[in-house]
Amino acid sequence: MVPRLFGVVRTYPDTLDTVTLALEPLDGPPLAFRAGQFTMLHAFGVGEVPISISGDPTRPDPLLHTVRDVGAVTHALVTAAPGTAVGVRGPFGSGWEVADGTGGDVVVVAGGIGLAPLRPAILEVVSRRSDYGRVVLLYGARSPADILFADDMATWAQRHGIVVEVTVDYGPPGWSGRVGLVTTLVARAGFDPLHSLALVCGPEVMMRYAATALSARGVPDTRIRLSMERNMRCGIGLCGHCQLRELFLCVDGPVLSYDRLAPLLDVREL
Amino acid sequence: MRTLAEYLPEHPFFAGLDPASMDVVLGCAQNVHFAAGEMLFQTGSPADTFYVIRQGRVALEAHDPRSGTMVVATLSEGEVAGWSWLVPPYRWMFDARAVSPVSAVALDGDCLRGKCDQDPALGYALMQRVAHVMYERLQDARIRLLDLYGEAP
Incomplete structure (x- = not known):
C-alpha cells in the first residue's frame, strides 16, 4: 500500500488536455508490468488516481502513463514539472495477455x-x-x-x-x-x-x-x-470501491473477457 | 471491375433479394465515377438517385456560413449513400462529396419507386434494407450525440 517514489523525467503533450508522463524510479529498479495493467499514481498533497500504463512492457524504464486532465489529481500530474516526485503503487490487475x-x-x-x-x-x-x-x-x-x-x-x-x-x-x-x-x-x-x-x-x-x-x-x-473502468482505490481487492457484482475490477480486471462481462454490462445497478 | 450483374447481388444491401427482383434493380442501375472533390448530390436538389459505393470515400456535409463546411459522416466501399429518394419531398438534406476518386453504382430513384409501386414485395424488400441503413445511421448519430469521449474516462 506504500507508494514507491518516482521522478518525472519528461512530459509529452499528446493533445490539448492529455499528457504522457515519463517516470523514473528514485528508490530502486524499474517497475515491471504486463500490457493492460494500471498503477495508482499519487500526486503528493493532492491525491491518488488509477492510471493505465501506456509504455512498452519490454522497456519499463521510463515508465509511461498517459493522463487526461479531468480533475484535481490528474491536473497536478499533467502539470508536474521534470524533477517532481510522484508516488506509484502497483502495477495492479489483469493484462491483455x-x-x-x-x-x-x-x-x-x-x-x-x-x-x-x-x-x-x-x-x-x-x-x-x-x-x-x-x-x-x-x-x-x-x-x-x-x-x-x-x-x-x-x-x-x-x-x-x-x-x-x-x-x-x-x-x-x-x-x-x-x-x-x-x-x-x-x-x-x-x-x-x-x-x-x-x-x-x-x-x-x-x-x-x-x-x-x-x-x-x-x-x-x-x-x-x-x-473496465471503475473507481479503483486500494488496488488489492480490499476496499470494494471497484466492485462489479462478484468481481473486484482492480484484481479480477481491469481486462476481462466479454463472456464474463456481457451479463453485467446491461445491469444499471452494478 | 466486375459487371453490375456480378457485383450488386453480392452487395450487403441487396443480399438475399430474389433473382427476379434483382433483375428489376439492375434495370435501374448504372456505373458512375466521381473525381475527388466532385459532388454526388447537393442539399435541396431533387433526390432522384442513390449510390452504392464500390470504391473510394464520400463525405456527407452540411454548410454553415459561420462554421464553414462540416462533415456529418463519411461512407466507404460497401456502404449506401442517400435515402431521400424514398421519402417525400425527395430532396437531399445534405451535400455528398467525393473525398477520393469514387466508383459507385447509381440507382435511379424514380425508376425504383415506380417498380416498387407495381410490385409491393419488391417495395417491402427494398424498404427493409433502407430501414436497416437508417437504423444503423440513427444508432451512430445517437451514440455520437452522447459525446462519450468528451467525458472523463
Whole structure:
C-alpha cells in the first residue's frame, strides 16, 4: 500500500488536455508490468488516481502513463514539472495477455483515451509481429485534435503492416478522414473472426457496442477482451470501491473477457 | 471491375433479394465515377438517385456560413449513400462529396419507386434494407450525440 517514489523525467503533450508522463524510479529498479495493467499514481498533497500504463512492457524504464486532465489529481500530474516526485503503487490487475492471440489475427478497437491502455499491447504485438496474422487497429476520437499517438499509428502502419483506421465524431472543415462511430468500422474490417483476439478499450457504452459488433462478426465472446473502468482505490481487492457484482475490477480486471462481462454490462445497478 | 450483374447481388444491401427482383434493380442501375472533390448530390436538389459505393470515400456535409463546411459522416466501399429518394419531398438534406476518386453504382430513384409501386414485395424488400441503413445511421448519430469521449474516462 506504500507508494514507491518516482521522478518525472519528461512530459509529452499528446493533445490539448492529455499528457504522457515519463517516470523514473528514485528508490530502486524499474517497475515491471504486463500490457493492460494500471498503477495508482499519487500526486503528493493532492491525491491518488488509477492510471493505465501506456509504455512498452519490454522497456519499463521510463515508465509511461498517459493522463487526461479531468480533475484535481490528474491536473497536478499533467502539470508536474521534470524533477517532481510522484508516488506509484502497483502495477495492479489483469493484462491483455496478447500472446493468447499468437498465430491468429488481432483486432484492437479503441475509443478516446482508451488507446493509452492498448498501446502496450500493440507494442507487444509489434515486437513479435511475425507471431501474428493480420493486425487491425480501429480508433475513434472526438475530433482530429483529440487523436492520440498519431505518430505511433503512422509507424505501426508503415513499418509493421498494421491496418489503422481512424474515425472522428466531429469532422471540422478541412478534415478529409473518416467521420462516424468507431464501432461501425468493425463490420468491414479485414480479419478472420474465428481466429482473432479482440482487445477493446474506451467509454463503456462504446465498448458495449464494439463487443456486440465483434460478436456479430463471429469473434467468440471468450476472445473479446474489454478493459473496465471503475473507481479503483486500494488496488488489492480490499476496499470494494471497484466492485462489479462478484468481481473486484482492480484484481479480477481491469481486462476481462466479454463472456464474463456481457451479463453485467446491461445491469444499471452494478 | 466486375459487371453490375456480378457485383450488386453480392452487395450487403441487396443480399438475399430474389433473382427476379434483382433483375428489376439492375434495370435501374448504372456505373458512375466521381473525381475527388466532385459532388454526388447537393442539399435541396431533387433526390432522384442513390449510390452504392464500390470504391473510394464520400463525405456527407452540411454548410454553415459561420462554421464553414462540416462533415456529418463519411461512407466507404460497401456502404449506401442517400435515402431521400424514398421519402417525400425527395430532396437531399445534405451535400455528398467525393473525398477520393469514387466508383459507385447509381440507382435511379424514380425508376425504383415506380417498380416498387407495381410490385409491393419488391417495395417491402427494398424498404427493409433502407430501414436497416437508417437504423444503423440513427444508432451512430445517437451514440455520437452522447459525446462519450468528451467525458472523463
